[in-house]
Amino acid sequence: NAGVTQTPKFQVLKTGQSMTLQCAQDMNHNSMYWYRQDPGMGLRLIYYSASEGTTDKGEVPNGYNVSRLNKREFSLRLESAAPSQTSVYFCASSHGETQYFGPGTRLLVL
């Protein structure tokens, strides 16, 4: 099992550009999550998906959209990147109460 995988590992964008962060899990989990990690702030929930076909906003959803493509895949899209979105993005999945995290995508917006 690969667990939770994320692509790309690192990306540099210019302000206003768009991109999609990909996440996939092979653990047959129902729930998937997107977080951002910023220094001194822990992880903050952007969006989550309790099951295939459903998505809900988390604590910091502004500037992001998500798609739960199927049970395995949950993508995060930045339509018009801003410097404030420079961060490390983590995807996670869970079946019960424990969440399992991917390795992260480091995003720099210039």
Place this chain on the structure above:
Amino acid sequence: AQSVAQPEDQVNVAEGNPLTVKCTYSVSGNPYLFWYVQYPNRGLQFLLKYITGDNLVKGSYGFEAEFNKSQTSFHLKKPSALVSDSALYFCAASSSNTGKLIFGQGTTLQVKP
């Protein structure tokens, strides 16, 4: 508002000494509590969790945590620290399994030989 606090940005201990990383929470209802560890340039790894039952929870790599309802705390402990335990530790909580974790800001553990 619900929150998790880790009052120490950094904890320094000598190898072989016991370590404690502190966490307090403010969550409605019966909380689910978690500890995760993050090594440099890696994702978060699950260490242990408290859902219900015994207040002392044992987890991976010799770590344990004690749930204290009256003090709303869930401190992470290890009897004898290793240099390899040096990492960033996160405490997290959710309210009765909503699935939405609230994270503390993280505590850097530095274990010196």
